[in-house]
Amino acid sequence: MPKIDVSFILLSVLCLIVGIGMGIVMGAAHDFQFTPVHAHLNLLGWVSLALFGLIYKAYPALKTSWLAKAHLILSGSTAVIFPVGIYVSIAHENPAVAIAASFVALGGVLVFLANLVRVFFFAEKATTIADEALA
Numbered sequence: 001m002p003k004i005d006v007s008f009i010l011l012s013v014l015c016l017i018v019g020i021g022m023g024i025v026m027g028a029a030h031d032f033q034f035t036p037v038h039a040h041l042n043l044l045g046w047v048s049l050a051l052f053g054l055i056y057k058a059y060p061a062l063k064t065s066w067l068a069k070a071h072l073i074l075s076g077s078t079a080v081i082f083p084v085g086i087y088v089s090i091a092h093e094n095p096a097v098a099i100a101a102s103f104v105a106l107g108g109v110l111v112f113l114a115n116l117v118r119v120f121f122f123a124e125k126a127t128t129i130a131d132e133a134l135a
Protein backbone atom coordinates (compact mmCIF):
# COMPACT_ATOMS: atom_id res chain seq x y z
CA MET A 1 0.00 0.00 0.00
CA PRO A 2 2.11 2.96 -1.26
CA LYS A 3 0.29 5.80 0.57
CA ILE A 4 0.31 4.14 3.99
CA ASP A 5 2.75 6.70 5.43
CA VAL A 6 0.64 9.62 4.18
CA SER A 7 -2.54 8.02 5.56
CA PHE A 8 -0.99 7.58 9.02
CA ILE A 9 0.33 11.17 9.07
CA LEU A 10 -2.94 12.75 7.86
CA LEU A 11 -4.95 10.82 10.44
CA SER A 12 -2.46 11.83 13.15
CA VAL A 13 -2.89 15.52 12.35
CA LEU A 14 -6.70 15.18 12.47
CA CYS A 15 -6.32 13.68 15.96
CA LEU A 16 -4.00 16.55 16.95
CA ILE A 17 -6.50 19.17 15.78
CA VAL A 18 -9.31 17.56 17.80
CA GLY A 19 -6.93 16.96 20.75
CA ILE A 20 -5.77 20.60 20.82
CA GLY A 21 -9.36 21.81 20.47
CA MET A 22 -10.34 19.66 23.41
CA GLY A 23 -7.38 20.95 25.46
CA ILE A 24 -8.37 24.55 24.79
CA VAL A 25 -12.01 23.88 25.78
CA MET A 26 -10.92 22.03 28.95
CA GLY A 27 -8.56 24.85 29.92
CA ALA A 28 -11.12 27.59 29.24
CA ALA A 29 -13.83 25.76 31.21
CA HIS A 30 -11.48 24.74 34.06
CA ASP A 31 -13.03 21.28 33.73
CA PHE A 32 -10.42 18.53 33.62
CA GLN A 33 -12.56 15.43 34.09
CA PHE A 34 -11.93 14.35 30.49
CA THR A 35 -8.15 14.93 30.55
CA PRO A 36 -7.48 11.18 29.88
CA VAL A 37 -9.53 11.47 26.65
CA HIS A 38 -7.41 14.45 25.52
CA ALA A 39 -4.16 12.73 26.55
CA HIS A 40 -4.92 9.49 24.68
CA LEU A 41 -6.20 11.26 21.58
CA ASN A 42 -2.91 13.17 21.44
CA LEU A 43 -0.64 10.25 22.33
CA LEU A 44 -2.31 7.30 20.54
CA GLY A 45 -3.55 9.59 17.77
CA TRP A 46 -1.05 12.36 17.05
CA VAL A 47 2.20 10.93 18.49
CA SER A 48 1.86 7.20 17.74
CA LEU A 49 0.24 7.52 14.30
CA ALA A 50 2.73 10.17 13.17
CA LEU A 51 5.60 7.96 14.36
CA PHE A 52 4.17 4.96 12.48
CA GLY A 53 3.84 7.12 9.34
CA LEU A 54 7.46 8.29 9.59
CA ILE A 55 8.71 4.72 10.11
CA TYR A 56 6.82 3.55 6.97
CA LYS A 57 8.35 6.51 5.11
CA ALA A 58 11.85 5.65 6.38
CA TYR A 59 11.62 1.91 5.50
CA PRO A 60 9.72 1.62 2.20
CA ALA A 61 9.91 -2.22 2.31
CA LEU A 62 7.38 -2.14 5.20
CA LYS A 63 4.72 -0.87 2.76
CA THR A 64 4.87 -3.94 0.51
CA SER A 65 2.82 -6.31 2.68
CA TRP A 66 -0.89 -6.53 3.51
CA LEU A 67 0.30 -6.20 7.12
CA ALA A 68 0.73 -2.44 6.56
CA LYS A 69 -2.95 -1.99 5.63
CA ALA A 70 -4.07 -4.20 8.53
CA HIS A 71 -1.91 -2.07 10.86
CA LEU A 72 -3.48 1.17 9.54
CA ILE A 73 -7.00 -0.20 10.04
CA LEU A 74 -6.30 -1.47 13.57
CA SER A 75 -4.16 1.40 14.93
CA GLY A 76 -5.97 4.14 12.98
CA SER A 77 -9.42 3.10 14.20
CA THR A 78 -8.38 2.59 17.82
CA ALA A 79 -6.64 5.99 17.98
CA VAL A 80 -10.18 7.37 17.69
CA ILE A 81 -12.30 4.62 19.29
CA PHE A 82 -10.13 4.21 22.41
CA PRO A 83 -10.45 7.91 23.48
CA VAL A 84 -14.20 7.68 22.75
CA GLY A 85 -14.26 4.60 25.00
CA ILE A 86 -12.47 6.51 27.78
CA TYR A 87 -15.08 9.27 27.43
CA VAL A 88 -17.93 6.73 27.74
CA SER A 89 -16.12 5.13 30.67
CA ILE A 90 -15.87 8.46 32.56
CA ALA A 91 -19.24 9.93 31.57
CA HIS A 92 -21.37 6.76 31.80
CA GLU A 93 -19.22 4.47 33.97
CA ASN A 94 -19.15 1.88 31.19
CA PRO A 95 -15.62 0.80 30.26
CA ALA A 96 -16.66 -1.84 27.68
CA VAL A 97 -15.68 0.19 24.59
CA ALA A 98 -12.34 1.23 26.11
CA ILE A 99 -11.53 -2.37 27.09
CA ALA A 100 -12.42 -3.75 23.64
CA ALA A 101 -10.52 -0.95 21.85
CA SER A 102 -7.43 -1.49 24.00
CA PHE A 103 -7.16 -5.09 22.74
CA VAL A 104 -7.58 -3.92 19.12
CA ALA A 105 -4.84 -1.31 19.77
CA LEU A 106 -2.56 -4.07 21.05
CA GLY A 107 -3.42 -6.13 17.95
CA GLY A 108 -2.35 -3.22 15.72
CA VAL A 109 1.04 -3.01 17.40
CA LEU A 110 1.53 -6.80 17.17
CA VAL A 111 0.79 -6.62 13.41
CA PHE A 112 3.35 -3.78 13.16
CA LEU A 113 5.90 -5.93 15.02
CA ALA A 114 5.26 -8.82 12.62
CA ASN A 115 5.85 -6.49 9.67
CA LEU A 116 9.08 -5.15 11.23
CA VAL A 117 10.37 -8.68 11.84
CA ARG A 118 9.43 -9.63 8.23
CA VAL A 119 11.43 -6.71 6.82
CA PHE A 120 14.37 -6.60 9.23
CA PHE A 121 15.03 -10.34 9.39
CA PHE A 122 13.51 -11.96 6.27
CA ALA A 123 13.28 -9.38 3.45
CA GLU A 124 16.00 -9.02 0.81
CA LYS A 125 16.33 -5.26 1.41
CA ALA A 126 15.61 -3.44 4.67
CA THR A 127 17.17 -0.19 3.50
CA THR A 128 16.00 3.28 4.54
CA ILE A 129 15.18 6.06 2.07
CA ALA A 130 18.49 7.67 3.15
CA ASP A 131 20.42 4.49 2.16
CA GLU A 132 18.61 4.48 -1.20
CA ALA A 133 19.46 8.16 -1.81
CA LEU A 134 23.15 7.49 -1.13
CA ALA A 135 23.30 4.33 -3.29
Ligand code: HEM
Pocket residue numbers: 019020022023024026027032035038039042043046047
Ligand atom coordinates in the same frame (compact mmCIF):
# COMPACT_ATOMS: atom_id res chain seq x y z
C1 HEM B 1 -2.50 23.68 22.50
C2 HEM B 1 -2.53 22.37 22.72
C3 HEM B 1 -2.94 21.76 24.04
C4 HEM B 1 -3.73 22.27 25.05
C5 HEM B 1 -4.47 23.60 25.10
C6 HEM B 1 -3.74 21.27 26.11
C7 HEM B 1 -4.43 21.38 27.32
C8 HEM B 1 -4.39 20.48 28.34
C9 HEM B 1 -5.09 20.61 29.61
C10 HEM B 1 -5.99 21.80 30.00
C11 HEM B 1 -4.80 19.53 30.36
C12 HEM B 1 -5.32 19.20 31.78
C13 HEM B 1 -4.32 19.67 32.81
C14 HEM B 1 -4.79 19.29 34.20
O1 HEM B 1 -5.45 18.24 34.39
O2 HEM B 1 -4.47 20.03 35.14
C15 HEM B 1 -3.91 18.68 29.58
C16 HEM B 1 -3.39 17.46 30.01
C17 HEM B 1 -2.60 16.62 29.23
N1 HEM B 1 -2.19 16.86 27.94
FE1 HEM B 1 -2.62 18.48 26.83
N2 HEM B 1 -2.98 20.20 25.72
C18 HEM B 1 -2.47 20.44 24.47
C19 HEM B 1 -1.66 19.61 23.71
C20 HEM B 1 -1.22 18.34 24.09
C21 HEM B 1 -0.41 17.45 23.28
C22 HEM B 1 0.08 17.78 21.87
C23 HEM B 1 -0.18 16.33 24.02
C24 HEM B 1 0.58 15.08 23.68
C25 HEM B 1 1.33 14.95 22.60
C26 HEM B 1 -0.86 16.51 25.29
C27 HEM B 1 -0.86 15.58 26.31
C28 HEM B 1 -1.43 15.77 27.52
C29 HEM B 1 -1.33 14.83 28.62
C30 HEM B 1 -0.56 13.51 28.61
C31 HEM B 1 -2.07 15.35 29.68
C32 HEM B 1 -2.30 14.72 31.05
C33 HEM B 1 -1.26 15.27 32.01
C34 HEM B 1 -1.53 14.78 33.43
O3 HEM B 1 -2.63 14.36 33.75
O4 HEM B 1 -0.58 14.88 34.24
N3 HEM B 1 -1.48 17.73 25.29
N4 HEM B 1 -3.68 19.27 28.35
